[in-house]
Amino acid sequence: MLLLLVGVSLIVFALFALMPGDYYSSNRQLTPARLAELRELRGLDQPVMVRYLTWLGNAVQGDFGFSLVYNRPVTEVIAPLIWNSFLVAFASFVLTWIIASVTGVLAATKQYSWFDRFVTVMLFASLSIPSFFLGLLLIKFFAVDLQWLPAGSMLDTASTSTGIARVLEIARHMVLPVAILTFLGAGSLTRYFRSGMLEQLRADFVRTARAKGLSERAVVFSHALRNALLPAITLLAFELPALFSGAIITEQIFNWPGIGRIQLESVQTRDYDVVMTITIFLAVLTIVGSFLADVLYAIADPRVRLVNRSRTS
Amino acid sequence: MTLESAARPLRPRGLWSDAFGRLVRTPAAAVALGALVIMLLFCFVGPFLSPYSGGEINVRIATHVPTMDHPLGTDEYGRDVMTRLMLAGRISLTVGIASMLLSLILGAVLGIVAGYFRGAADAIIMRVADLLMSIPGLPLLIVLAAILSEMKVAPDQRIYVVMVMLSIIGWPSIARLVRGQVLSLREEMYMRATDVLGLSTWSRQFHHLLPNVMPLLIVVATLSTASGILSESALSFLGLGVVPPNASWGNMISAANSLIDFQRHWWLWLPPGIALFITIAAINVLGDRLRDIFDPRMAR
Numbered sequence: 284m285l286l287l288l289v290g291v292s293l294i295v296f297a298l299f300a301l302m303p304g305d306y307y308s309s310n311r312q313l314t315p316a317r318l319a320e321l322r323e324l325r326g327l328d329q330p331v332m333v334r335y336l337t338w339l340g341n342a343v344q345g346d347f348g349f350s351l352v353y354n355r356p357v358t359e360v361i362a363p364l365i366w367n368s369f370l371v372a373f374a375s376f377v378l379t380w381i382i383a384s385v386t387g388v389l390a391a392t393k394q395y396s397w398f399d400r401f402v403t404v405m406l407f408a409s410l411s412i413p414s415f416f417l418g419l420l421l422i423k424f425f426a427v428d429l430q431w432l433p434a435g436s437m438l439d440t441a442s443t444s445t446g447i448a449r450v451l452e453i454a455r456h457m458v459l460p461v462a463i464l465t466f467l468g469a470g471s472l473t474r475y476f477r478s479g480m481l482e483q484l485r486a487d488f489v490r491t492a493r494a495k496g497l498s499e500r501a502v503v504f505s506h507a508l509r510n511a512l513l514p515a516i517t518l519l520a521f522e523l524p525a526l527f528s529g530a531i532i533t534e535q536i537f538n539w540p541g542i543g544r545i546q547l548e549s550v551q552t553r554d555y556d557v558v559m560t561i562t563i564f565l566a567v568l569t570i571v572g573s574f575l576a577d578v579l580y581a582i583a584d585p586r587v588r589l590v591n592r593s594r595t596s
Numbered sequence: 597m598t599l600e601s602a603a604r605p606l607r608p609r610g611l612w613s614d615a616f617g618r619l620v621r622t623p624a625a626a627v628a629l630g631a632l633v634i635m636l637l638f639c640f641v642g643p644f645l646s647p648y649s650g651g652e653i654n655v656r657i658a659t660h661v662p663t664m665d666h667p668l669g670t671d672e673y674g675r676d677v678m679t680r681l682m683l684a685g686r687i688s689l690t691v692g693i694a695s696m697l698l699s700l701i702l703g704a705v706l707g708i709v710a711g712y713f714r715g716a717a718d719a720i721i722m723r724v725a726d727l728l729m730s731i732p733g734l735p736l737l738i739v740l741a742a743i744l745s746e747m748k749v750a751p752d753q754r755i756y757v758v759m760v761m762l763s764i765i766g767w768p769s770i771a772r773l774v775r776g777q778v779l780s781l782r783e784e785m786y787m788r789a790t791d792v793l794g795l796s797t798w799s800r801q802f803h804h805l806l807p808n809v810m811p812l813l814i815v816v817a818t819l820s821t822a823s824g825i826l827s828e829s830a831l832s833f834l835g836l837g838v839v840p841p842n843a844s845w846g847n848m849i850s851a852a853n854s855l856i857d858f859q860r861h862w863w864l865w866l867p868p869g870i871a872l873f874i875t876i877a878a879i880n881v882l883g884d885r886l887r888d889i890f891d892p893r894m895a896r
Contacts, residue, residue, distance in 0.1 A: 290727045298739055411877035413826055415833050416849060416869035419858070427859050524732065531734055532830055546735060547834065550742040558739065565732045
């Protein structure tokens with residue numbers, strides 16, 4: 284795991300080293316002498332390997348470099364944005380899981396009914412629509428034509444609201460991004476619940492439960508559902524990075540001040556320390572998430588031993 | 597004539613024609629297949645039938661609402677949006693299909709090699725795959741695309757580079773799937789038979805293992821084409837993928853970044869979005885159906 288992390292950081296670092304320019308070279312007003320001086324100050328004149336080791340040494344101590352655009356340490360720049368992203372991600376995470384589990388299970392219990400067909404169609408729509416296009420459609424409809432909801436950002440322009448009013452204001456701005464992320468996320472999760480539930484409903488123990496004369500309700504909800512939910516625990520762990528990563532495209536469209544947007548912005552302004560840190564941060568979360576998933580799966584399902592992880596993951 | 601012979605089909609049908617038959621008998625899959633064929637014709641044949649295929653600039657009718665002459669209106673240079681939609685579709689579909697082929701070949705070969713040889717080859721290949729999979733996809737694509745922008749790659753070559761980028765992201769998951777399949781297939785009797793017959797490693801891997809991984813690959817191929825088209829459109833929308841003067845559905849939609857175009861000129865960004873949605877939905881429906889056909893255990 285640790286090796287994987289070092290590998291990831293090395294690749295990402297090498298990628299940035301490949302870039303022909305840096306933050307200073309995009310500023311044409313600098314004289315060559317001043318340019319060299321600034322680069323020396325930031326250690327940009329040193330060979331890649333030396334820079335990587337310096338960076339790694341600092342990173343281990345919690346120092347992820349300095350944002351040249353914001354003129355502050357990277358961690359300070361990113362920290363508030365992470366929570367902005369988390370806010371949206373968490374809201375849509377809760378909604379996604381509620382909606383997906385309920386619709387998935389209901390659709391499975393009434394397979395081939397109208398409801399099931401409707402769910403299946405929505406599911407494919409959710410898997411197939413590009414997030415940015417859906418975002419544009421919703422903005423056009425709800426924000427431009429109907430003017431019900433704000434088109435973007437987190438607060439109204441020059442907002443001075445406080446207390447409850449401020450909370451409501453942020454909530455209003457959150458509706459559209461959360462709706463989109465929920466719709467997009469619910470697709471694959473509903474499908475997962477639906478097929479898991481179908482599989483369980485065909486299992487022998489369900490037939491036994493029915494033969495025993497249990498009510499259909501008890502069969503579905505306390506026997507089948509329980510087993511269908513089991514593997515979903517691992518998905519929870521895989522969601523970990525998604526909670527903090529910020530949806531790059533959605534944030535970009537809604538102008539939401541989160542991790543995804545600053546990532547794109549920093550690529551454009553060549554503020555590489557920021558992009559580096561975010562990429563590494565996400566990689567750490569992904570690796571930890573998939574490790575957690577393995578562990579959780581082994582706990583939830585004693586038949587699986589950690590040895591088979593290549594098959595389960 | 598006995599009952600038995602009447603019940604049996606005249607000619608035994610192979611795996612592939614049987615699969616195709618079952619595919620078109622499903623209404624949803626048949627519709628999806630039809631939609632895809634129409635979309636392909638629209639993009640690859642359509643431009644030859646269009647009177648505006650040269651992309652002539654005609655500023656007098658710039659950003660005009662749809663008319664009989666221009667069914668989808670014109671863009672800010674007076675170019676016909678319908679024709680542009682076809683040409684953009686060509687690029688989007690080509691990028692999707694090419695990147696799928698590339699990642700499929702990479703993934704299949706590496707997966708077979710890893711699963712067949714095990715040991716060091718397996719360890720190296722799968723560790724590299726793990727590595728690539730633990731860097732989140734879109735951020736990695738953005739970083740790669742930014743490097744390209746810095747290197748001033750010509751717009752025409754960017755298309756190829758986007759394909760390569762997408763397949764770098766795409767192959768690890770395919771390799772992992774194929775490897776899993778190969779690990780179980782190599783224990784089968786027929787693989788032991790090839791060993792007894794003294795067939796070469798090459799022949800065992802690519803004449804005997806590969807065909808048996810094929811059904812899986814077909815399913816993966818459709819789904820990865822869909823995700824390739826989707827990623828390309830997202831990148832191009834952000835201005836990091838296919839860039840003008842080349843049109844792709846993604847960068848056509850980015851017309852919506854201008855407030856006026858977004859609010860007043862729907863014909864600039866709505867049609868490419870719908871085309872994108874139809875294409876990806878059709879591919880997903882097909883892929884899903886194919887999976888049911890080839891892997892009955894997964895059937896709904």
